[in-house]
Amino acid sequence: MTLLSVNVNKIAVLRNSRGGHEPDVVRAATTCLDAGAAGITVHPRPDARHITADDVYALSALTRARGVEFNLEGNPFAPPRSGYPGFLALCEAVRPAQATLVPDSDAQVTSDHGFDFSTDLGELRELVAALKAIGCRVSLFVDADAAAAALPAERGVEQAAAVGADRVELYTGPYAEAFASGRADEATASARTTAMRAQAVGLGVNAGHDLSQANLATFLRGVPDVLEVSIGHALIGEALYDGLASTVARYLRVIESARS
Template sequence: MTLLSVNVNKIAVLRNSRGGSEPSVVRAAATCLDAGAAGITVHPRPDARHITADDVYSLSELTRARGVEFNIEGNPFAPPRAGYPGFLALCEATRPAQATLVPDSDAQITSDHGFDFGGDLGRLRELVAALRSLGCRVSLFVDADADAAALPSARGVERAADVGADRVELYTGPYAEAFAHGDARAAIAAASTVARRAQAVGLGVNAGHDLSQANLASFLRGVPDVLEVSIGHALISEALYDGLRATVDGYLRVIRSAYE
């Protein structure tokens, strides 16, 4: 059964827009866990525009106390700066269950592409080794859309195993867009192909980005053996109408329905 990890970045966006400590990222995360979520995801960025280093430390304590998984996403190549000690330093301090590496730049509003596995992957291999030495499971963000299935980066998803990663996370933004336009068959087929290639070399498969209650079941039915989905923007948006507990429960029911 696919596990649900809730990304609480958007809670931090709302808090930071006003200043102070409300809404509480930790309380929101605890509510999600109480409702049955299997873990919590954060994606701290160097400009601290949402999740801060202090949030990472606090959520690490919460998830450790609850005995659930903590997943930290981020660009491992972004240099430290005031208020941001760097991705590796955050992982050293908190020892998350999973570190998901994403090749985003400081200027990006959100992650929108996976790693290019062409060329020299020496630096990536060193970072993966450093994270695994901390006890972190390492996942790499990869493209899984119809166009990317024909590109070397997608054909080379097997190289994620070569650099020592444990899993890949399929970038599902293009799938969600295709679903919204009424025909996601090509996107599902492409994601399934990339997932099977990854699994064939021993990589686990996660997925995330723009997944929602509307499109999640179709994705899980079409893509084999997805271990975990991390969902934030849609889940928090839906929770504004229905409440956080009810929304998490809704996602868990959608996941179960995909396996019936």
């Protein structure tokens, strides 16, 4: 069964655009959980453009009290700065169920690529070990396009297992773009190949980025045994029209329909 983790970053973007406390990130996350979401995802960035360290602490308390998963995403190599203690320090403070490592830079508007496994992986291996030592399941953000699916094992998704990760998260931005232009078949095949290579070396497979009600079922039917989808931008946008609880419920129906 594929689980839905709702990314509430965009709630924080709206709040921060005005200042103050509204809309309330914890209240929005609670609504998502009440509607049936299996967990909450956030990606705090060093510039605090949306989710802040205080949000991380508050959402950790919520998810722990509700007995659901908290997925904390971030670049483990970004240095600490005022208001941002660093990704590892945040994980040590709240011990999320899952830590998803993403190689994004401060300048990126959003995550747009996975890890390059052709470089020295020693530092990444150490960070994965440190996160697992505090009880986090570790997932690495990986490319799933045709180029990534064709890489040899020594530079491909298999290296996520070699550095000790438990899962990978397939970057589905290219798939969503291909779907929108009527070219979903090739992109789905590439993602399926990447997923199956990961699973063959014992990695669990998650997916996320630009997934929506329109393209999610096609993706899940084409890519086997996806454990979790993390969805934020599209879901929050759709919720502006249809309501947050109703939109979460619709995503759960899409996931169920893909399974059946």
